[in-house]
Amino acid sequence: MATGSGALDTFPKYLLQNAKKFGTRPAMRHKDYGIWQTWTWLQMLDEVRSFSLGLKDLGVKRGDKVAVVGSNRPRLYWTFPAVQALGGVPIPVYADSVAEEMVYVLQHAEVRLAVVQDQEQVDKLLSIKDQLPNLEYIIYDWQRGMGDYDEPFLRDYGKLQEQGRSMMPGAEADWLADIGEGKGEDLSVMLYTSGTTGKPKGVMLSYDNLVISSKNANSFDSFDENDEIIAYLPLAWVGDHIFSYGQSMTAGYCVCCPESPDTVTENRHEIAPTYFFAPPRVFEGLLTQITVRMEDAGKWKQKMFHYFLDVANKVGERILNGDSVSFTERLKYTLGDFLVYGPLKNRLGMSRMKVGYTAGEAIGPEIFRFYRSIGLNLKQLYGQTEASVYITAQPDGEISADTVGTPSPDVEIDISDSGEVLYRSPGVFMGYYKNDEATAETKTKEGWVHTGDAGFLDSNGHLRIIDRAKDVGKLNNGSMFPPKYIENKLKFFPNIKEAVAIGNGRDYVAVMLNIDLQPVANWAERNNIAYGSYQELANHPQVYDMMAEHVDQVNADLASEERVAGAQIHRFLVLHKELDADDGELTRTMKVRRTLINERYDPLIEALYDGSSEKFVETEVVFEDGRKGSISATVQIREMAPHAPFAMKEAAE
Amino acid sequence: MNAHDSTLHAPGDGIANGAELLRVDNVTLRFGGVTAIEDISFDILKGEIRAIIGPNGAGKTSMLNVINGFYHPQEGTIRFRGDTRTKMKPYEAAASGIARTFQNVALFTGMSTLDNIMSGRSLKMNKNFITQMFYYGPARDEEIAHRRRVEEIIDFLEIAHIRRQPVGKLPYGLQKRVELGRALALEPDLLLLDEPMAGMNLEEKEDMSRFIVDVNQQFGTTIALIEHDMGVVMDLADRVVVLDYGKKIADGEPAEVQANQNVIDAYLGVPH
Numbered sequence: 020m021a022t023g024s025g026a027l028d029t030f031p032k033y034l035l036q037n038a039k040k041f042g043t044r045p046a047m048r049h050k051d052y053g054i055w056q057t058w059t060w061l062q063m064l065d066e067v068r069s070f071s072l073g074l075k076d077l078g079v080k081r082g083d084k085v086a087v088v089g090s091n092r093p094r095l096y097w098t099f100p101a102v103q104a105l106g107g108v109p110i111p112v113y114a115d116s117v118a119e120e121m122v123y124v125l126q127h128a129e130v131r132l133a134v135v136q137d138q139e140q141v142d143k144l145l146s147i148k149d150q151l152p153n154l155e156y157i158i159y160d161w162q163r164g165m166g167d168y169d170e171p172f173l174r175d176y177g178k179l180q181e182q183g184r185s186m187m188p189g190a191e192a193d194w195l196a197d198i199g200e201g202k203g204e205d206l207s208v209m210l211y212t213s214g215t216t217g218k219p220k221g222v223m224l225s226y227d228n229l230v231i232s233s234k235n236a237n238s239f240d241s242f243d244e245n246d247e248i249i250a251y252l253p254l255a256w257v258g259d260h261i262f263s264y265g266q267s268m269t270a271g272y273c274v275c276c277p278e279s280p281d282t283v284t285e286n287r288h289e290i291a292p293t294y295f296f297a298p299p300r301v302f303e304g305l306l307t308q309i310t311v312r313m314e315d316a317g318k319w320k321q322k323m324f325h326y327f328l329d330v331a332n333k334v335g336e337r338i339l340n341g342d343s344v345s346f347t348e349r350l351k352y353t354l355g356d357f358l359v360y361g362p363l364k365n366r367l368g369m370s371r372m373k374v375g376y377t378a379g380e381a382i383g384p385e386i387f388r389f390y391r392s393i394g395l396n397l398k399q400l401y402g403q404t405e406a407s408v409y410i411t412a413q414p415d416g417e418i419s420a421d422t423v424g425t426p427s428p429d430v431e432i433d434i435s436d437s438g439e440v441l442y443r444s445p446g447v448f449m450g451y452y453k454n455d456e457a458t459a460e461t462k463t464k465e466g467w468v469h470t471g472d473a474g475f476l477d478s479n480g481h482l483r484i485i486d487r488a489k490d491v492g493k494l495n496n497g498s499m500f501p502p503k504y505i506e507n508k509l510k511f512f513p514n515i516k517e518a519v520a521i522g523n524g525r526d527y528v529a530v531m532l533n534i535d536l537q538p539v540a541n542w543a544e545r546n547n548i549a550y551g552s553y554q555e556l557a558n559h560p561q562v563y564d565m566m567a568e569h570v571d572q573v574n575a576d577l578a579s580e581e582r583v584a585g586a587q588i589h590r591f592l593v594l595h596k597e598l599d600a601d602d603g604e605l606t607r608t609m610k611v612r613r614t615l616i617n618e619r620y621d622p623l624i625e626a627l628y629d630g631s632s633e634k635f636v637e638t639e640v641v642f643e644d645g646r647k648g649s650i651s652a653t654v655q656i657r658e659m660a661p662h663a664p665f666a667m668k669e670a671a672e
Numbered sequence: 673m674n675a676h677d678s679t680l681h682a683p684g685d686g687i688a689n690g691a692e693l694l695r696v697d698n699v700t701l702r703f704g705g706v707t708a709i710e711d712i713s714f715d716i717l718k719g720e721i722r723a724i725i726g727p728n729g730a731g732k733t734s735m736l737n738v739i740n741g742f743y744h745p746q747e748g749t750i751r752f753r754g755d756t757r758t759k760m761k762p763y764e765a766a767a768s769g770i771a772r773t774f775q776n777v778a779l780f781t782g783m784s785t786l787d788n789i790m791s792g793r794s795l796k797m798n799k800n801f802i803t804q805m806f807y808y809g810p811a812r813d814e815e816i817a818h819r820r821r822v823e824e825i826i827d828f829l830e831i832a833h834i835r836r837q838p839v840g841k842l843p844y845g846l847q848k849r850v851e852l853g854r855a856l857a858l859e860p861d862l863l864l865l866d867e868p869m870a871g872m873n874l875e876e877k878e879d880m881s882r883f884i885v886d887v888n889q890q891f892g893t894t895i896a897l898i899e900h901d902m903g904v905v906m907d908l909a910d911r912v913v914v915l916d917y918g919k920k921i922a923d924g925e926p927a928e929v930q931a932n933q934n935v936i937d938a939y940l941g942v943p944h
Contacts, residue, residue, distance in 0.1 A: 052823035281833035
């Protein structure tokens with residue numbers, strides 16, 4: 020087989036190589052009909068090739084943009100190399116976007132074809148088809164319910180593959196030649212950033228960007244063909260593209276697709292991946308589940324659990340970091356591993372985990388410590404779509420909860436005068452698609468990229484992130500106001516799911532909270548608190564008491580740090596509805612959209628500052644299918660007494 | 673879940689191929705002095721979705737019970753696939769290809785979703801008790817074949833995430849789905865659904881509607897359903913029969929029935 024230029028610089032070339040090198044090793048797994056089905060690299064090559072030939076038969080050519088919409092399914096992952104082999108550019112799109120959100124991306128990218136998961140996505144595209152003049156074909160993976168669709172531009176994925184197979188072996192030489200034409204500097208994929216502000220931007224990443232970043236990451240944590248990962252994060256997110264596609268292709272490891280988005284936890288338990296990535300909220304969620312379940316467990320189990328967690332808390336991290344630990348403590352830890360940590364890791368599907376990463380948001384120190392103490396090598400990394408993920412990562416043995424690590428291989432870091440973090444690396448994106456202005460704003464001529472995050476390098480050369488540079492504000496009295504810093508402190512409490520801090524240009528800081536239904540409902544059940552709905556529970560006086568305790572603790576925390584002592588929370592309220600991406604309040608990656616929330620909840624924010632103790636509001640909500648409704652409630656507001664700042668006390672003495 | 677709420681299924685869109693599957697002729701059912709069903713006749717065509725509607729106490733559930741052999745009518749005949757039958761036990765009805773779900777969920781609450789749906793396959797299992805006791809050999813092969821079918825149903829109804837959970841702990845909407853799964857496991861020719869959407873919220877109703885349409889289209893299963901939600905009936909049904917006080921007052925396509933004065937009177941009441 021000829022691979023053109025010979026250099027391994029594109030993913031289709033890697034696919035050909037993997038099929039030769041790891042032929043009979045697993046490349047991909049998918050749980051279907053209750054059984055894990057496996058494709059070897061050779062079988063995967065066959066699947067990709069037949070689909071690719073099918074696409075070629077439909078007229079896909081170099082430079083064509085192909086949207087990929089759906090959850091983590093093998094056929095959608097195969098679409099990437101199948102399109103790339105022909106010189107096309109895949110554009111994964113967030114599958115849970117509503118039609119209006121999708122229109123913009125598909126229009127902007129001038130998508131010619133869309134490969135989608137199922138009827139739901141087909142319906143979504145059909146509803147906007149007339150606004151997409153470039154869209155010629157829609158290809159669906161799942162036949163279910165597609166029986167009486169007679170639109171001429173719909174194609175069945177499997178049938179297209181059959182078509183491709185029928186063209187073999189005659190078409191193979193041409194196909195290999197197509198792959199050979201691909202070069203490292205070519206556009207490989209376009210990922211639309213969800214964008215906390217404004218319209219999404221199409222980040223163009225070249226093969227060089229992705230291949231080099233993937234290879235660096237593989238050698239940093241020594242991943243090879245023996246590793247296994249579970250793919251469950253959105254295809255459109257750069258992390259998934261690197262972990263489940265880039266790194267798998269370059270290292271040859273196996274990617275496992277869950278049965279459905281609802282079965283990820285169970286499927287992870289079955290696969291026990293060696294490499295696991297999750298945003299902090301997943302680790303938080305898992306810990307919350309464990310805590311809630313332990314509260315319902317028998318007395319002895321609870322005792323054992325807490326005793327050994329204490330042991331782990333004392334020595335676990337030291338053992339993981341390779342520090343010296345006394346013999347008795349080591350013995351206790353080993354016993355604990357047998358009785359508690361082992362079974363716990365097994366339940367979490369982490370018993371084989373070599374490396375786990377978390378990124379995207381700050382992780383609670385307690386949560387981080389918990390996982391590390393039971394012997395899981397959980398680390399933090401800092402990355403961006405524009406950087407092909409990796410900017411910094413924590414090397415083994417140099418772990419702490421409040422840094423994001425040292426610069427990744429080949430990455431240079433610089434801090435601007437205003438405190439903003441800049442980086443330069445081989446992974447730096449080519450530019451934003453059709454948006455030179457934004458490209459110029461973000462990327463300097465010398466190749467430095469503005470992250471938009473404020474941070475500093477500590478004495479060990481580890482990067483610390485404070486907040487989004489543009490979000491750090493000032494109160495009227497001149498104190499610094501870092502909203503995310505406050506919000507994260509609040510969100511570290513399992514009972515608080517989301518928090519929004521307000522204070523820029525105001526007299527004091529106020530927050531709006533979202534309760535986390537699972538632990539709060541469990542707590543309500545144990546305390547005989549009756550409620551009929553989320554709204555009623557959120558507004559319950561005892562829930563407010565609990566929240567007041569949490570807020571008070573955060574205030575005490577803030578008071579002890581000189582720089583942020585002035586940003587203590589004076590008033591708070593608990594929102595009557597969960598912040599939701601469907602209402603545009605969160606991005607698809609679940610980050611708070613500040614400006615939108617400020618507009619939407621303006622009456623509540625005013626009430627936080629006008630001294631009133633309650634406020635009636637009506638809020639519009641959008642259902643998953645795009646229809647609208649509204650909910651109304653009277654929201655209580657609580658006053659908090661701030662703590663005296665430590666630093667000031669000392670200064671007074 | 674589904675972005676399409678209108679034109680789920682156009683009434684009379686030609687799915688029914690016209691051949692008669694079941695025919696009820698002049699059926700009368702009495703409980704002592706109370707006449708629950710009086711002289712009712714209608715037919716169900718192969719491949720259609722047939723709705724039976726009517727106010728409370730109209731005799732809808734009794735009608736289903738007559739069809740699947742739970743009640744024996746005093747007068748009249750029922751012809752299923754061309755065979756006229758007089759008395760039939762429910763399990764005979766099941767064996768002949770009639771499956772049903774109940775108005776109040778009737779599942780084995782202590783058993784898992786998987787086991788509940790598997791139980792729907794028991795009629796299809798041919799190996800005897802002794803063979804099954806030894807498990808290895810023919811009984812295992814049979815079990816694997818049936819499990820495959822059950823997994824297809826689980827996949828179809830999107831309940832993989834609750835495969836191993838005891839159904840008693842599941843929310844109501846999911847229990848209804850499991851019950852539908854068990855009925856489907858029988859691979860019925862005629863599926864009787866007794867208020868499949870009772871007590872559900874809008875989203876659950878839409879999901880269930882989609883499953884019903886998909887069952888009808890994908891498996892070609894003929895469906896007779898009782899439903900109160902008029903919107904659902906109008907969307908789903910090919911034809912509707914309306915009962916009131918045990919009598920048939922209308923029969924036809926949804927739009928026709930909706931415009932029928934008798935039906936309007938029955939639902940809204942008329943001054944006597």
